[in-house]
Amino acid sequence: MIVLKQKALDWILERVAPFRKVAVLGCGTCATVCFAGGEREVEELCCALQLARGDESPETEFQGMTCERVCDWEFVETVAESLAQADAVLSLACGAGSNLLADRLGTTVILPAVDTCFLGANVGPEQWNEMCGACGDCMIDRTFGICPVARCAKTLMNGPCGGSTGGKCEIDPDVDCAWATIVERAEALGRLADLEEVIPPRNWSTGRHGGQRSLNRSDLGIRKLCTEALDESGIEP
């Protein structure tokens, strides 16, 4: 999932200060599941903002709503009209959702209330860890299922480095060294020798260094079926 974290209330308060009517938008998918921007946080944030601003001021209004998935334009459409009535939209969706929202609403101010942190997994109660760097060229077959792009501080393709001590990374004694974990797992699988083969320098062109990435799947045959809906939405496919 996309892991998010709500911004500090002071930060949010400062950003919403100039606006009178603010729509607070949550997202029903990743943001809900990681307790950063679902129905629950929308209600809490509306309540906290109103309290902070003082309940007596009748001109201010925080209106909460939650959209099933803000990163899908049809779902955005279900809330777009109400959002457009507001002076600003405080978005608790991830960066992807908030961008789509801004594109759709055009002139409405979009304020982020969360930080989009990483692609991660819920590894235990109240704990999320980054697991994938979205490099666009997965090679975890060579590292026994452990992603060095996301989990090695140096993104080393051949590790560990000299900063690895007792299975921990030098950046933080609480952080596991990805490469120590890779070696451990190779050992358990009886495939330690595989690691003697050096992984050559990678082609990072699929990564995040060549501008905005996009994905077109004309093989799916969906687009022809939904042109009518696209026409209605006014979105350029």
Add this chain to the structure above:
Amino acid sequence: MVCLENDEEMPSEPAELELARGEGIRVLLRQALKRVLNRDGRIVAVELMAVVSVFDEQGRFRPQYDPSRVRTLAADTVILSIGQAPDRSWARGTPVPTDSRGRVAADRETHATPHAGIFLAGESLRGPGSAIEAVADGHRAADVVGHYLATGKVSAPKPDDARPLDPFPADVMDSLRRMHSVAREPEPFAEAEPSLSEGEARREGDRCLGCLAGAVIDEETCAACLTCFRVCPLDAVVIGDPLRPDPVRCQACGVCAAMCPAHAIRLSFWEPEHLGDPVPATAARSGEAAPSISLVCRYRSDDGGATDGHALTVPCLARLRPVDLLRLVRRGYRTVRLYPCDEQGCKYGAAWGNIQFLVGYADGILRSAGVEANVELCLPERTAAASGEGEAE
């Protein structure tokens, strides 16, 4: 003690009987009171007759006596401790027909008496039974009467789709045993079963299990985040598509509903919305300098003095969400006091942890919003005393 039944037939727990005999009470079994003998206006003895059988072939209570087998027992006081009979005096002087024993005839299926618009239910209709059976019969009668009022027609009630519950899983039984009970150790010559104090009576009542009254997950809203599965103190949530609480395991503590990030869980009785608007904010604001409100766990044995100011009872404080506390602050309350049970007294075991989280979380939001309001935790006295936190308020 004279009893119609023998040990096995008697509607009492073996332990109760043992307790009575242990106190030296002699129990005469299969005997019935024939008459009370008086001399000079005072009771001197009772005459007893033998009971041949207590129940008939259908298992109905229908004692048969043998008046020829009589014994006399000296006595100066007779305490009658027998079942009650329905009060049928209402039928006298009405067109409702009764038989020689004053009984009202009614159709056992439709509950209807021969007189239109009068229906019977419970023991009046079916003879002696348990209170639970009478309540169920009342529900059926209400169904028939409702149909009669709406259509003018008498018909049998809707078929009863109730089915026996599956047996409780062993671990659920264990956790239920931990629930409150006010049973005491018997002491010689002490009253074996003293009456209960208000707090004890409440705790005794709280042993109700709340079967099938628990959480319901709305599939549409559920984000399948697994939080309910993780926080349930009774492991009642079953992972599947969709996630669902096992209605037999779920005891309606409400922790899952409070923690659900999608607000996808509903409880069949009492939701935080029921806090409603306890006292209009304006009244609270104008009245006191710093109005306060207390939320007291229904299962707590003492109210900890929460009766000062506004106090509301909540069936387990773990049902509350942080936003519910913030809303009370928005209504003008400057102090929100929570009166939970302590860890040992918590009916649901794990609910206690959730309440601690609730206080810290809501208080944190108030601090960062710069609102001058407090959320306070007020523990039962014995916990506060044990941990040396002087004030339990």
